[in-house]
Structure formats: C-alpha cells, structure tokens
Amino acid sequence: MLLLAVDTATPAVTVALHDGTRVVAEESDVDARRHGELLLPAVDRVLAAAGAGSGDVTDLVVGVGPGPYTGLRVGIVTALTFGSALGVPVRGLCTLDGLAYAAGLDTPFAVATDARRKEVYWARYADARHRVGEPAVDRPADIAEAVAGLPVVGAGAALYPEAFPDAREPLHQSAAALAGLAAELLANGDGGSEVGGEVGGEGGGSRARGAFLPPRPLYLRRPDAQVPKNYKVVTPT
Template sequence: MLLLAVDTATPAVTVALHDGESVLAESNQVDARRHGELLLPSVDKVLAGAGLKLDAVTGIVVGVGPGPYTGLRVGLVTASTFASVLGVPVYGLCTLDGLAYAAGIEGPFVVATDARRKEVYWARYEDPRTRVGEPAVDRPAEIAEQVAGLPAVGQGALLYPEVFPDARGPEHQSAAALVSLAAERLAAGAAFENAEGTPPAPLYLRRPDAQVPKNYKVVTPQ
C-alpha cells in the first residue's frame, strides 16, 4: 500500500505519503491564496523525499472539507485527476476528521476551522476517531451553548477565545494525520465519505463567495 494524501480545504496546503504502516514524507505550507500554485510542487517534494515516483502510488486520500469553494476544489480536482490517470481508488475524508485525529484528545471535544464571514466550520467528537453528527457552519456565538466546557482545536477555535476558552493545537490541517486515519480505516474495512469508484463530493455547506451581480447592465446588442 502506498497512499498519497492532499488537503486544501483550509489555509494549509498539505501533502503526505503513507506506506500502510507509517508516514514516509510530508509537506505543510500555510497560504490561503496559493493553493493552486503550491500543491503540485508539494506533491513532487513529498515523492522525492521518499525516493518514489507517482506511479508507485496505490491510492489517493483527499480532504473533502468543509472549506471555501476555490481552495477546496484545488485538492479535490487534483486528487481525482491523479486517481484517474493512475487507475487507483480515491478516498474522501472530512477535513475536520483529520484535525480531530491529530489532536488525539480522549473525551468529548470540538474541531473548528475558519469559515470566514465571522463563521466557523465545526463538528463535535467523542474521541479522535468518532465524529458526532455532520459538520456545520455557524457564527461562534450561535453555538456557544453547544460547545460550552469542551476543549476545541483548529484555527476557528483559536480565533474566537470567548466561545472556545479551552482552544488548543493543532491550528491547521495535516495530511499526515489525514492519511494515517485513512490507513487505519482501510485496514479495518471502514467506510469513507465517497463510495468506492466514485469521486469524492466537496463539503461546501454554503454558497460560494463569488456571486453573479443582480440587475447588471446588459451591454450586448439587442
């Protein structure tokens, strides 16, 4: 087994390679505006660090969000393209699940990432491997009662200490954690966000920031 993982659902452009037992190489860069520019060089760096080529990969793991429209699509399109070209399966995992796994908190806690617009993408967890319910997007003040008294990880938690007073690291997503979780699930025969043989669907949770303007002036000839 050789799994290549990518995630661009958060400001982190993160890539990792896993052989079924451990992480062989990883790359993590935080730049919310350069996902498309940084991802492929990061893949090259990780493969070179492990002394391997892309055609050795037997499966692709990708974070499906939730995340902003543009950044999230970079990782998903790249993962689906690699899987198609190589003829290997692609496994979609919730980005928040990767952060939860990396946190390693035993007991109830929350993962929250920055959703912009003064909102967070968030979910509750019973332990590092067990999410409670589906991810959501809300203003922090609107979920204060639901998360009260719980530890929280992720950039979203660190941005709003009044709602998440027990905010902890990791701040950003790690493909190394995501691919380690995927390797565990594959070994256990557990399900992923997408059915085998189908491309992963993105978790946007809201409309994209870019909108067609209303009442725009028509300039084409009648």
C-alpha cells in the first residue's frame, strides 16, 4: 500500500505518503494564494523523498473541505486526475476531521478554520476520531455558546480569541494526519465512498473514526466570486 494524501481546503497546501504503517514523506506550505502553483511540485518532491514514482501509488485521499471555493477545487481536481490516470480509488475526507485527528485529544473539543467573511467552518468532536454532527459555517459570536468551555483547534479559533478563548494547535491542516486517518479507516475495512463506487450518505450523529466521503467539494455556502448581474453586453454589429 502507498497512499497519497492531499489537501488544499485551507491556506496549507499539504501532501503526504503513507505506506499503511507510517507516513514516509510529507510536505506543507502555507500560502492561501498559490494552491495551483504549489501542489504538483509538492507531490513530485514527496514521491521523490520516498523513493517512489506515481505508478507506485495504490490509493488516494483528498480533503474535501469545507473550504473556500477556488483553493478547495485545486486539491480535488488534482486527486481525481491522478486517480483517473493511475486507475486507483480516490476517497474524500472532511478537512476538519484531519485537523481533529492531528490534535489527538481524547476529550470533547471543536475545530474551526477560517471561512473568510468573518465566519468560520467548524464542527464538534467527542475525541480525535469521533465527530459529533455535521460541519457548519457560522459567525464566531453565534457559536461561542455552543463551544463554551471546549478547546478549539485550528486557525479559525486563533483569529477570534474573544469567541474561542481556549485556542489550540495545530492551526493548519496536515496531509500526514489525513493520511494517518485514512490508513486507519482502510485497515479497519471501511472502504467508504470513492470514485466509481457507491456514494455514501452524510447523516448526522457521532462518527466512529471519521468517515470517507465522495471526492466532491464540501462548500457549505455559495462561492465568493459571482458573475456580475449588470454587465455591459457587447455584440458584433
């Protein structure tokens, strides 16, 4: 097994390789404006560091968000393209689940990432492997009561200390954590949703060891970029 994990749902462009036992190579670069430029070179470097080629990859996992529109698509499209070219399954994982797994907490907490527009993407967790309910996007002040007394992991918590006084690291997503979570799921026989397979549901409640999702963007709201409503139409004479 050689699992390639990528995530571009946050400012971190992050890539990792997992051999089923451990992470054998990883790389992360925090740059919210250069996802498209940074991802493929990072994949090449991680493969080279592991002494592997793209043909050695047997599985792909990609963070599906929630995250901003453009950056999130870079990772998903890249993973789907690799999967199609290599003929290997592509599975999605909630980006917040990766952050929760990296936190390693065994008591209740929450994860919050920056959603821009003075909002955060967030979810609550019973522990590092069990999410409670579905991810959401809200203003920090509107959820302060819901997470009161809980540690909150992620850059969203650090941005709004008045709403999240117990902010914790890690701030950014790690493909190494995403790969570790995926490897656990696969080792326990949870193939989950993948390209070409059955599309699993996203029901609420506590999720044991996270859950694979279809490799489709989890946006939660409309994109920031909009087509102008009153633009001048120029037609040939």
